Amino acid sequence: xxxxxxxxxxxxxxxxxxxxxxxxxxxxxxxxxxxxxxxxxxxxxxxxxxxxxxxxxxxxxxxxxxxxxxxxxxxxxxxxxxxxxxxxxxxxxxxxxxxxxxxxxxxxxxxxxxxxxxxxxxxxxxxxxxxx
Numbered sequence: 001x002x003x004x005x006x007x008x009x010x011x012x013x014x015x016x017x018x019x020x021x022x023x024x025x026x027x028x029x030x031x032x033x034x035x036x037x038x039x040x041x042x043x044x045x046x047x048x049x050x051x052x053x054x055x056x057x058x059x060x061x062x063x064x065x066x067x068x069x070x071x072x073x074x075x076x077x078x079x080x081x082x083x084x085x086x087x088x089x090x091x092x093x094x095x096x097x098x099x100x101x102x103x104x105x106x107x108x109x110x111x112x113x114x115x116x117x118x119x120x121x122x123x124x125x126x127x128x129x130x131x132x
Contacts, residue, residue: 052131053081053102058110060124062087066096066116069124073102073109075131083129085113087121095119097127 053075061068067087075081086097096117102109115124 052076052079053083053129055083055126055129057085057124057126060087062121062124064120066114067121067124068112068114070112071100071110071126073111073129075102075107075109077105077107079131081129081131084127085115086125086127087115087117088123088125089119090122095121 053073055071055073058070058072060070069085071083071085073083080101080103082099082101084097084099087095089095096115098113098115100111100113102111115121
């Protein structure tokens, strides 16, 4: 018996090309991950930086034909904008919607606005604010 080692012919079974493919996939995956994180960061920054006006409903008072809504608005100085408020009846139907402008130079505006309704409302909701 001869003791010769059995070596497989090089290149026949694709070992080196599999390692190259694995390395290539890892590099492509890393590059795509960095691009995705960059894109998410850009969208996040764009959303936060471009939102120059925001508001919060502090409270509301309901009557038969109107809702008085206490809004606290935060905005950049000199920015004009508006906030949309809506109200709903007990059955969920929308009974009032209006836009309220905020043109003061102050960065914080604390104001009570009156939203006229078609019937008695049970809620007041801030839909959103937009700078102009």
